[in-house]
Amino acid sequence: MRTAFIEALCEAAAQDERIWLLTGDLGYSVLERFSTRFPERYLNVGVAEQNMAGVAAGLALCGKIVFTYSIANFPTLRCLEQIRNDVCYHRANVKLVAVGGGLTYGALGFTHHGLEDLAIMRALPDMTVIAPGDPAEARAATRAVVDRPGPCYLRLGKAGEPRVHEGEPDFRIGRAITVREGSALTLVSTGGVLKLVVEAARMLAQRKIDARILSMPTLKPLDVEALLHAAEQTKRLVTVEEHSLIGGLASAVAEALCAEGVNGVRVRSLGTSGKIEPRVGSQDYLRGMYGLSVDAIVAAAETLL
Amino acid sequence: MSPETSSARLARSVRAHALRMIHRARGSHVGTCLSAADILAVLYDRVLRVDPARPDWTDRDRFIMSKGHGAAAVYAILAERGFFPLAWLDSYCEDGSPLAGHVTHLAVPGVEASTGSLGHGLSIGCGMALAGKRDGRPYRVFVLLSDGECDEGSTWEAVLFAPHHRLDNLVAIVDYNQMQGFGSVQDVLDLDPLAEKWRAFRWAAREIDGHDYEAIEDALRRVPFEPGKPSVVIAHTVKGKGVSFMEHQLAWHYRSPDAEQLARALAELAGGE
Numbered sequence: 001m002r003t004a005f006i007e008a009l010c011e012a013a014a015q016d017e018r019i020w021l022l023t024g025d026l027g028y029s030v031l032e033r034f035s036t037r038f039p040e041r042y043l044n045v046g047v048a049e050q051n052m053a054g055v056a057a058g059l060a061l062c063g064k065i066v067f068t069y070s071i072a073n074f075p076t077l078r079c080l081e082q083i084r085n086d087v088c089y090h091r092a093n094v095k096l097v098a099v100g101g102g103l104t105y106g107a108l109g110f111t112h113h114g115l116e117d118l119a120i121m122r123a124l125p126d127m128t129v130i131a132p133g134d135p136a137e138a139r140a141a142t143r144a145v146v147d148r149p150g151p152c153y154l155r156l157g158k159a160g161e162p163r164v165h166e167g168e169p170d171f172r173i174g175r176a177i178t179v180r181e182g183s184a185l186t187l188v189s190t191g192g193v194l195k196l197v198v199e200a201a202r203m204l205a206q207r208k209i210d211a212r213i214l215s216m217p218t219l220k221p222l223d224v225e226a227l228l229h230a231a232e233q234t235k236r237l238v239t240v241e242e243h244s245l246i247g248g249l250a251s252a253v254a255e256a257l258c259a260e261g262v263n264g265v266r267v268r269s270l271g272t273s274g275k276i277e278p279r280v281g282s283q284d285y286l287r288g289m290y291g292l293s294v295d296a297i298v299a300a301a302e303t304l305l
Numbered sequence: 306m307s308p309e310t311s312s313a314r315l316a317r318s319v320r321a322h323a324l325r326m327i328h329r330a331r332g333s334h335v336g337t338c339l340s341a342a343d344i345l346a347v348l349y350d351r352v353l354r355v356d357p358a359r360p361d362w363t364d365r366d367r368f369i370m371s372k373g374h375g376a377a378a379v380y381a382i383l384a385e386r387g388f389f390p391l392a393w394l395d396s397y398c399e400d401g402s403p404l405a406g407h408v409t410h411l412a413v414p415g416v417e418a419s420t421g422s423l424g425h426g427l428s429i430g431c432g433m434a435l436a437g438k439r440d441g442r443p444y445r446v447f448v449l450l451s452d453g454e455c456d457e458g459s460t461w462e463a464v465l466f467a468p469h470h471r472l473d474n475l476v477a478i479v480d481y482n483q484m485q486g487f488g489s490v491q492d493v494l495d496l497d498p499l500a501e502k503w504r505a506f507r508w509a510a511r512e513i514d515g516h517d518y519e520a521i522e523d524a525l526r527r528v529p530f531e532p533g534k535p536s537v538v539i540a541h542t543v544k545g546k547g548v549s550f551m552e553h554q555l556a557w558h559y560r561s562p563d564a565e566q567l568a569r570a571l572a573e574l575a576g577g578e
Contacts, residue, residue, distance in 0.1 A: 040439055041439075043435075045466060046462075046465070046466070048462035048465070048466070050424075050428065050458070050459040050462055051428045051431070051459060051462035051463050051465075051466055053428070054425055054427075054428020054429050054431070054432065054459070054463065055428050055429075055431050055432035055435065055463075055466065056432060057418075057428075057429050057432060058418075058428065058429040058430060058431060058432020058433040058434075058435070058436065059432040059433070059435060059436050060432070061417070061418070061429070061432070061433060062432070062433055062436035062437070062440070063436070064436060081422055081425075082425060082428070082459070085419065085420075085421070085422055085425055086418075086425055086428070086429055089411075089419050090410065090418065090419065
């Protein structure tokens, strides 16, 4: 996703001189692609995320489209108030980009796990929140946020994730992508766990359970129409996200179902528990620990049937 | 006695407006408005290249009131300069008013940036100054900070940033009245030697009397003090300046003048200095 992002950003920057890229001294061996081509529109602000967000707002108020880049929680939580006041209050054209969303940096420990970012960014006024599910979605999302005025948050995984979509996905901000049609239940996911969801659907299909898959790369604004459609047609939903169960996809789905007064729909939600664990390991290991696995998705689906 | 200058007249109006606004609204922070009034008056009277008829003019100088609690003084000077009608000032902080108790740009012509949480303005100013440099624009960016705001780490991130990028179109002014939330700056978190700190970060610094119109104008018209460096003016000021019973009194960071106090304060201002 990281590679898809920087390639798409370079393509966009070649077309649009307003595009700038700021980093908080992270992205070594990634951002050079941009910095060598557009040195006048690239800035390493140093390890100073609060200043990065404020500078980005100032640049944006002078007509620039400014991407700020860092990893895990650094471009979001570290400078949260600057994002709220300097970016959102001014509806500044700033695009926050975090690499290493979720448990990507597994063994690096709790400081490098981004597990509350979606909830917190979602709560900010006028903030668009996008967590692409694979490199194809990441590429399309990068292009889309350039054209969307105002604050956006783009939460990416790392480099080398498998591509899930075979062709070019029909990506539009605020729209779910139907990855697989199905009528028995719907698996809804946001971010890089999409691959797990697709494998789970395949396993369910072997058991003659026909699961629909909705990839929800845009968490805000949520595609309520697609969600309600799936809820009414399949009556069973499993939400999957590499994020706390508080405030992210599970919450957004529950809020939408409650607000729309949908009856008779059963929901299971998979995500991280919010507990700080004294163990580390790879992303796969930690996903397993939190119950984010193909088997766990299949099991959750089967409890609904 | 020499005739009153236009900056002095403007400062006197700003003080009177701020006192009335804060009295009506039963608001706070009158001390900070009085402290910064002379700096604001000289900026808008003699220094800033702005045009009230074209608040979005591309090449206008940018002013950011980073100490956003001095909002009443900012609205007063903008109204005096004709960015919006003086009558608006009567609505300060009232239900439905655009004029919030901390500086807001929403629906207020002439305000470049909304502030209120300390330590934000200088970074925004850095971004604006950088855009001006890279775009080859002639505008300058002025940011007025409080001394308490120099406690914020984010302020020092920006102080480190500006000289590295040679932002000599950026000017910081510190309203150094030496009082903050719980008392004197010396007692709460000592900033001394403040000018030396900025110089150590490679800013060109000057210290002035922040109530001497000529000194303020002289300093702000000479920016950049050194080519290639951002400029900082450490303005020594008095919290509550111009109203004898408010000067140096921490209480007027919080209190709102009652009718009798307002009348006494306005009489003092009218009596001249």
